[in-house]
Amino acid sequence: MRPRFSEPPMRGTMRSRKSLLPDWDAMYRMGTPPWEAPGPAKELVQILDEGLLKPCRVLEIGCGTGADAVLLAKRGFEVTAVESSPIALERARSRAQRAGVLIRFVLEDIYSFGRHCGAFELVYDNGFYHYARLVDLDKFLDLLWRVTQPGSYYLTIAGAPDPSIQDGFPQVSEQSLRFELGRLFQCIQLRSCRLHTFHRPEGYLAWACLMQRPIIQRA
Ligand SMILES: C[S@@+](CC[C@H](N)C(=O)[O-])C[C@H]1O[C@@H](n2cnc3c(N)ncnc32)[C@H](O)[C@@H]1O
Numbered sequence: 001m002r003p004r005f006s007e008p009p010m011r012g013t014m015r016s017r018k019s020l021l022p023d024w025d026a027m028y029r030m031g032t033p034p035w036e037a038p039g040p041a042k043e044l045v046q047i048l049d050e051g052l053l054k055p056c057r058v059l060e061i062g063c064g065t066g067a068d069a070v071l072l073a074k075r076g077f078e079v080t081a082v083e084s085s086p087i088a089l090e091r092a093r094s095r096a097q098r099a100g101v102l103i104r105f106v107l108e109d110i111y112s113f114g115r116h117c118g119a120f121e122l123v124y125d126n127g128f129y130h131y132a133r134l135v136d137l138d139k140f141l142d143l144l145w146r147v148t149q150p151g152s153y154y155l156t157i158a159g160a161p162d163p164s165i166q167d168g169f170p171q172v173s174e175q176s177l178r179f180e181l182g183r184l185f186q187c188i189q190l191r192s193c194r195l196h197t198f199h200r201p202e203g204y205l206a207w208a209c210l211m212q213r214p215i216i217q218r219a
Helices: 014-018 024-029 042-049 067-074 086-099 129-146 174-181
Strands: 057-061 078-083 104-107 122-126 153-159 186-195 204-212
Touching: 024 086, 042 067, 042 153, 042 186, 042 204, 057 067, 067 078, 067 086, 067 122, 078 086, 086 104, 129 153, 129 174, 153 174, 153 186, 174 186, 174 204
Parallel strands: 057 078, 057 122, 078 104, 122 153
Antiparallel strands: 153 204, 186 204
């Protein structure tokens, strides 16, 4: 049986919204969590191959076991990868060591880190926004505002609607994604893709959304 992404929420309270989130560290401790992929996200590889993003200072939010962080470092990005699960971060450090790349790994809650880290040229998450929006979208947008500056890019990979999926994988409609992230960013590119995981090799429908914070021309 495939593992579920989270338990069904209780209704009506903030506690219920938090229960939409998995117990991240516990799920890593149990082995391979349901979101874990055999390698870097194929869509990220494609975006880099297409040259849409040039090497720069990048912040990865919720890097998990580091497959995407290692890819970015191999492609010349200066990577800061933040993760709150000690087990995931330990695995990410080993992966980076095996790959022979230098990455600044930070074991911290991203909302705390975001208060003092300053702005990055690129912010990336694979599977963070689609959870964060369920609990407190405003808090997540405030974080994105703090860690970017005018001209910064934000790339997110987020679950897309798929009625055949009933295992708790988060799903965001195109309209919600454009509306929510459009409060801070201009959409550069929104593509449909698939997220392949160990537990679901055929993959989940997902969005890869590249956005940019507008540069305001002062008169
Ligand atoms: C859905 S997983 C995705 C992990 C990774 N990006 C991947 O694709 O495998 C979300 C990740 O965010 C981490 N996370 C959750 N809340 C966090 C927080 N407040 N600060 C930092 N990391 C967090 C979790 O531990 C988990 O590794």
